Amino acid sequence: MKCPRCDSEKTRTMVKSPVGDIWEVFVCESCWYSWRSTETPVILPKFKLTDELIANLGVIPPVPPLD
Amino acid sequence: MAKVYKDLREFLKTLEEEGQLVRVTHEVMPEPDIGAAGRAASRLPSGPAVLFENIKGYKGSVVTNVHGSWQNHALMMGMPKDTPTKAQFEELNRRWDKFPVPPNVVSREEAPCKENTITENINLFDVLPLYRINEQDGGFFLSKASVVSGDPEFPDDFNKQNVGTYRIQVKDKDRVGIQALAMHDIAVQLEKAERKNEPLPIAIALGNTPLVTFMASTPIGYSQNEYEFVGALQDGVPTDIVKADTAEHLFVPAGAEVVLEGYIIPRVRVVEGPFGEFPGSYSGSRLQCEVQITRITHRTDPIFENLYLGMPWTEIDYLMALNTSVPLYKQVKDSFPEVVAVNAMYSHGIGVIISTKCRYGGYAKGVAMRLLSTPHGMPYSKIVIVVDEFVDPFNLEQVMWALTTRVLPHKDVSLIENAAGMPLDPSSNRPGMTTKMIIDATTPVPPEPNPRAVELLTDPVGTEKYMTIIRDLQKAMEEK
Numbered sequence: 354m355k356c357p358r359c360d361s362e363k364t365r366t367m368v369k370s371p372v373g374d375i376w377e378v379f380v381c382e383s384c385w386y387s388w389r390s391t392e393t394p395v396i397l398p399k400f401k402l403t404d405e406l407i408a409n410l411g412v413i414p415p416v417p418p419l420d
Numbered sequence: 421m422a423k424v425y426k427d428l429r430e431f432l433k434t435l436e437e438e439g440q441l442v443r444v445t446h447e448v449m450p451e452p453d454i455g456a457a458g459r460a461a462s463r464l465p466s467g468p469a470v471l472f473e474n475i476k477g478y479k480g481s482v483v484t485n486v487h488g489s490w491q492n493h494a495l496m497m498g499m500p501k502d503t504p505t506k507a508q509f510e511e512l513n514r515r516w517d518k519f520p521v522p523p524n525v526v527s528r529e530e531a532p533c534k535e536n537t538i539t540e541n542i543n544l545f546d547v548l549p550l551y552r553i554n555e556q557d558g559g560f561f562l563s564k565a566s567v568v569s570g571d572p573e574f575p576d577d578f579n580k581q582n583v584g585t586y587r588i589q590v591k592d593k594d595r596v597g598i599q600a601l602a603m604h605d606i607a608v609q610l611e612k613a614e615r616k617n618e619p620l621p622i623a624i625a626l627g628n629t630p631l632v633t634f635m636a637s638t639p640i641g642y643s644q645n646e647y648e649f650v651g652a653l654q655d656g657v658p659t660d661i662v663k664a665d666t667a668e669h670l671f672v673p674a675g676a677e678v679v680l681e682g683y684i685i686p687r688v689r690v691v692e693g694p695f696g697e698f699p700g701s702y703s704g705s706r707l708q709c710e711v712q713i714t715r716i717t718h719r720t721d722p723i724f725e726n727l728y729l730g731m732p733w734t735e736i737d738y739l740m741a742l743n744t745s746v747p748l749y750k751q752v753k754d755s756f757p758e759v760v761a762v763n764a765m766y767s768h769g770i771g772v773i774i775s776t777k778c779r780y781g782g783y784a785k786g787v788a789m790r791l792l793s794t795p796h797g798m799p800y801s802k803i804v805i806v807v808d809e810f811v812d813p814f815n816l817e818q819v820m821w822a823l824t825t826r827v828l829p830h831k832d833v834s835l836i837e838n839a840a841g842m843p844l845d846p847s848s849n850r851p852g853m854t855t856k857m858i859i860d861a862t863t864p865v866p867p868e869p870n871p872r873a874v875e876l877l878t879d880p881v882g883t884e885k886y887m888t889i890i891r892d893l894q895k896a897m898e899e900k
Contacts, residue, residue, distance in 0.1 A: 358558075368545045368593055370477030378545070378560075384705075385591050385691045387559040391476075392451055392552070400556055400694050402705060411706045411851075412689050414602045420615040 356381035357394040359402040383407070422515075422655040423498030427532065427675025428627045428725060431496065432469065432483065438501055440492050441469040441483075449476050450551035454484060458553070458728025461485035462735045466501075468492070471723075478549035482724045487630065488735035493742070496630040497653070505742070506814045509761065512653065512746045519644070521651025523671070524658040531662035531674040533625070538716040542594040547678055547716055548626070548724045550590055554696035558705060561695060562588040563736070564727040566636035567598070568623040568670050572612045575669040582606055583646035585637040588624065589692050594713045596624075597692040598684065601843065603799040605642055610684060610709065619683035621667035622711060627677025627725040632659060638743035639769075639796035647671070666715050677722040682713040697844045698740070699767050700731040732767065741765035744796065748772065751794045756787050763813035769800045770845055773813035776806060781868030785834060788858040792836070799840045799852075805859045822861040832860040 354364050361383035370376045380387040384402045388394045425431040435441035448454065454472060461467040467489040472482045487493060491501040494508055503511075528534050544550065550560035565588055571580040582605040589597040600607045606622075613620040625632075631653050635646040650659040660674035666681045689707035697703045729736040741764075748769060749762035758777040766772070776787050784806035791797045791804055807813060807822040827833070834857070841854025848854040864870035 368543060371479055371543075371546050372477055375477040380559075380592065385559070385589075385597075387590070389451065389552075391449060395555075397556055400558075400702070400704065402691070407691055407705075407707075410691065413706045413708050414600055414607045414610065416687050416689065417611050417615050419617060 354379065356384060356386055357388065358386040358396045358400065359384040359404075359407070421657075424654045424657045425629050425631075426660065427629050427673075428483075428486070428677060428723065429675075431486070431630050432471065432723075434495055435469050435486070435492060438491070438495055439468070440466070440489070440495060440501065441471060443471045443473055445473050447474045447476055448472055450478070450549065452552075452555070454482055454551045454726075455553045455728055458484040458488075458726075458735060459730055462488040462728060462733060462738070464489070466491045472549075475549045475551075478545075480547070480549050480722055480724060482549050482551070482726060483627075484726055484728055485735050486725060487633070487727070487739040489738060493738055496634065498655075506761070506812065509742050509745060509814070512742055513749065515653050515655050516649075516746055516750060518652035518656050520648035521654070521656055521658055523647040523651060523661045525671065526660050526662050526674050528662060528665075531660070532719050533662065533672060533674055533676040533679050534665075534717045535720050536718050537665070538718075539714070542713055542716060544590055544593055544596075544680070544713070544716075547718055547722060550724075551726075553726070553728060554702070554730060556702055557695050558589060558691075558693050560590045562590070562596070562624070562626065562726065563729060564626070564633060564725055566625045566628055566632055566673065566676075567606065568625060568664070568672055569606050569609050569620060570667070570669045571609050572616070572618065572620065577643075578671075579643045579645050581645060581670065582609065582642075583632070583636045585633070587695055587697075588711075589695070591690070591710060596680075596711045596713065597690060598709050598711050599692065600684075600709055603840075608642065613684070614686045617686050619686055619712075621664075621670060621683045622681075623664045623667070623670050623672045624680040624682075624711070625672045625676040626679070627723050628673045629659065629675055632673050633725075634739065634743050637740055639747055639800075641795065665717065676719075677725065678716065678718040680713050681715040681717070682711050684709050684711050696730050698729050698732070698734075698736050699770070699842075699844055699846065701846050703844050737765070737767075740768045744769040748791060748794055748797060748801075752787060752791050755790050756783075758783075758809070759787060760809045761813050762791070764801070767845070768842075769796060770842060771803045771805075772797070772801050773805045773807060773819055775809055775811055775813040776862070777809040778862050778865045781865055783865070784860040784862040785858055788860070792839075792856055792858075800842045801856070802841060802845065802854050803857050803859070806862055808862045811861075819861075823859065826861040826863060827859060834858045834860075
């Protein structure tokens with residue numbers, strides 16, 4: 354199963370519904386997008402991610418130097 | 421003595437008695453129902469809290485829009501639900517001065533938040549009915565948590581213990597992302613821990629008595645303790661806290677529905693977001709901190725309290741309205757006693773209106789600059805309007821009158837370029853850098869010239885009397 358945001362194949366089931374076998378929540382281990390099996394994610398183009406975009410995302414807060 | 425709530429449940433009971441809480445008993449889907457209800461409730465004029473009791477696939481319940489109307493806000497303070505906003509502002513100011521009121525530390529056995537403990541196979545979804553708030557959010561978010569952390573350099577300094585609200589994204593069954601912007605207190609503590617490559621212990625308290633949540637999102641000084649303010653705002657009644665289980669120096673609200681304990685993983689940043697934010701737009705993905713959850717304590721049948729935020733106004737705008745206005749007012753008033761009121765209700769104080777008497781020429785501009793140099797005003801406030809002392813800053817019609825008739829733009833509008841800004845304000849560029857604007861909408865006083873001094877209109881004699889006569893006539897017509 355492909356991640357709807359970054360197209361990575363590194364996705365897995367994060368959790369199954371605590372009551373009944375009703376839904377699952379999936380997560381992408383590349384971009385950490387998560388979605389429920391009952392949803393149909395439509396990611397806006399501006400929120401799509403690639404490995405290159407991820408590598409260049411802003412860092413909040415900056416990691417300080419070691420003492 | 422104002423009514424004080426020991427925990428969220430007591431407050432929900434009052435809200436229901438006052439017609440300010442509705443229960444949805446039929447089965448709903450986590451998406452889009454809970455987010456949609458939060459949006460809808462905060463749009464209604466007397467928006468109630470909405471309690472979902474039956475969510476498909478989950479055990480527990482969710483409550484949203486708890487703070488999402490002026491009625492609920494007044495009830496939070498134990499005031500009649502029809503109390504006007506300005507009167508709530510004045511009452512908060514009165515109680516604010518009771519700070520500090522030390523909290524009451526209870527034993528573990530006495531604390532409802534410790535009724536149940538989970539240390540193995542931690543699964544947030546077992547305890548919290550998590551859901552996507554807005555469609556383009558990158559996952560399921562906790563939008564109303566009170567996050568407790570300490571200063572690694574002074575772990576035993578209770579005053580430096582911080583209780584703050586930060587957005588939290590669920591990344592896994594036992595791991596969450598947290599946004600710690602450089603301007604936030606928790607970022608000061610995190611930097612100290614990360615310089616030593618040490619984890620920063622934190623506790624995430626969900627579903628708290630309403631003034632704890634209120635104080636967690638109030639901008640106060642780094643060395644001021646939020647729990648001591650809760651006691652003040654409870655009109656002198658201390659709030660109950662209890663020691664966290666995994667960190668000796670951290671204290672959590674004793675009545676919390678759920679407490680997640682763990683630590684911020686040092687020197688690690690992982691993709692977080694997007695998230696629909698309080699300025700009414702999404703903030704995109706960034707690399708942000710993550711928290712490993714090692715322990716959960718919770719009340720039996722916990723209620724998950726979360727808020728909707730989106731295009732203002734929503735619940736978060738009610739929550740961050742007067743709790744932004746009061747500290748800014750107190751700090752400015754301290755330097756300039758002529759200041760009458762501060763309305764900082766717009767996007768967490770990005771927009772501010774100050775009402776003040778002007779002692780000498782240029783006074784209004786100076787008062788605005790003081791606000792822009794307060795700890796919260798410096799990064800957040802961008803547009804500051806200053807009006808005369810007889811203009812009510814909470815009455816936007818009066819403020820517009822002042823803008824349209826008092827302002828000569830070439831001398832009364834000042835721009836301060838390349839100043840600190842709020843990164844989530846999409847007009848800041850680069851994020852976090854902005855231009856401040858001060859609009860002096862006060863009447864010029866000497867030595868500033870006022871070449872066209874005017875006589876302001878006053879009400880004709882008998883206006884008050886005729887208000888009564890007209891009201892009575894109108895009432896009589898309605899009764900016909």
